[in-house]
Amino acid sequence: MWLAAIQCVNIFKNSICLKTPLRRYLWVSSKSLMDRAASEGELRVFIVAGEVSGDSIACRLMASLNKISPLPIRFSGVGGSRMSNQGLKSLFPMENIAVKLKETVEAALQFQPHVVVTVDSKGFSFRLLKQLRARYNQQRLDRPVHFHYVxxxxxxxxxxxxxxxxxxxxxxxxxCILPNEEVGCKLNGLNATFVGHPILEDVLELNMGKETALHEWKIIGNGGDFRKKYAIASGATVITLLPGSRLQEVTRMLPIFSNTMKLLKDSLPELVTVIHVAPNQLVDNYIAKAVHKWPVPAILIPGGTPQLKYDAFNASLVALCTSGTVAMELQLARLPCLVTYRAHLLTEWFVRYKAKIPYISLPNILLDSPVIPEALFQACTPAKVAFLLKELMNNAVLQQQQIAAAEKVMELLCPPNRTLNNTEQQGMKPSPPSYSPSMIAASTILSYKQR
Structure with missing residues (x-):
């Protein structure tokens, strides 16, 4: 159960003290943005997410802000279905964000926010923040504080x-969501806080009330229930497929996945695929049409159903995924996987010559080791993918190596020790909800001191 983030609010000598296990983050001085918000009776937050993963991060941040803010919060901005569940009325569909920069800038100015938060989607986000800062400076207005998440x-x-x-x-x-990013940002003059990886929030939500040790960052779904629900034969081989969350990448990757299954079906006569569909209407429509010509039985899992997703993972032998956050979800589920990626030829050329790391999947990057096999760019062909999947399915040693590596990866992604130490100093037993990434981010926003 979430710890009570706020027990009381004391106002004394123009200061606001929020009593919480995160007191280190929540002392708000008389020069904070909360003073300005308090004088207006509310905290106005303009928040923008342009992708499915950003929608998930932003909705959790909104929930955490609502939990611990001493003032009522009014949100405006752009987001998806999960942010909508937190009360945001998106200015327009999130999928259209790339062509709505001017409209977003004008809406933010009209809203007069105390805080602007952009989540991931750095191309759009940085253009938005840059234009907003220029407009506020030009008009000599009290400018909002700009936060960027990820x-x-x-x-x-x-x-x-x-x-x-x-x-x-x-x-x-x-x-920052990865270790060492905070230091890198600060060395280059950019204020930053490492809050932990957002994927850890899945553990906190799905393991709520379960006897799970703090160091056991994993989610074990109910594969038996999943197989029963979808009438999957006991001897069937289930492969989870995650083709991506953006329409552009799904249209590139799904045909490769389809042709791969076509190559595997003869050697796996009881092959069943579980296709996870991102909560993106364009992606949903595309996949719904594509499965009509799918070479093997397919089960579609809608986005926004985390328990069902992890049940499907537990029912699967291996997973085939497009590079992205899903690789981390598979690590949480301890499901061995193969990571793939194709892009436009120019993009592939750029990555090949500009990247200074040899891997694309985050687990491999964090461990600096090719624990998870990758089929990238021109090497990402149905024949190559089928070969690597067969090798993974038939080699228990490779599977166990991924499972063991997952524990190391999750330890690296945990929130910083300073948060844990702080809760211990308060005389409280550390509990995951008290130091979730979104809670740390929310408390950092509320305690921010304007310069």
């Missing part, structure tokens, strides 16, 4: 750190 992958590219230095002109604070 640091750009500066560590992956040649010259990446140098590009961080310019961000401080229009980004006030970055929430």
């Amino acid at each position: 640091a750009p992958s500066f560590w992956a590219w040649k010259g990446g750190e140098a590009r961080l230095k310019g961000l401080s002109k229009f980004v006030d604070h970055v929430f």
Whole structure:
């Protein structure tokens, strides 16, 4: 159960003290943005997410802000279905964000926010924040504090750190989801906080009330119930497929996945595929049409159903996925996988010559080891993918290596020790909800001191 994030609010000598296990983050001085918000009777937050993963991060941040803010919060911005569940009325469908920059800037200015939060989608996000900062400076208005959630992958590219230095002109604070990003940002003049990886929130939500040790960052679904629900034969081989969340990547990857299954079906006569569909209407429509010509039996799992997703993972022998956050979800589920990716030829050329790391999947990057097999770019062909999947399915040693590596990866992604130490100093037993990534991010926003 979530710890009570706020027990009381004391107002004394123009200061606000929030009594919480995260007191280190929540002392708000008289020079904080909360003073300005308090004088207006509410905290206005303009929040923008442009992708499915960002929608998930943003909705949890909104929930955490609502839990611990001493003031009522009014949200405006752009998001998907999960942010809508937290009360956001999106300015327009999230899928249209790429062509709505001007409209978003004008809406933000009209809303007069105290805080602007952009989540991932760095191309759009940084253009938005840059234009907003310029407009506020031009009109000499009290400017809002700009937060960006999910640091750009500066560590992956040649010259990446140098590009961080310019961000401080229009980004006030970055929430980092990977270890060492906070240090890299600060060394380049950008304020930052490592909050932990958002995937850990799945553990906190789905394991709520279960006897799960703090170091056991994993989710074990009910594969038996899943097989029974979908009448899957006991001897069938189930492969989970995750083709991506954006229409562009799904249209590239799903045909490769289909042809791969076609190559496997003769050697696996009882093959069943479980296709996870992102909560994106365009993706949903595309996959619904594609499965009419699917070579083997297919079960579609709608996005936004986390328990069903992890039940499907538990029912599967292996997974085939497009590179992205899903690789981390598979690590949580301890499901061995193969990571794939294709892009436009120019993009592939750029990555090949500009990247300074040899891997694309986050577990491999964090461990600096090819624990998870990858089939990338021109090597991502149905024949190659089928070969690697067969090898993984038939080799228990490879499977166990991935499972063992997952524990190391999850330890690296946990929130910083300073948060755990703080809860212990309060005389409280550390409990995951008290230091979830979204809660740490929310408390950082509420305690922010404007310069």
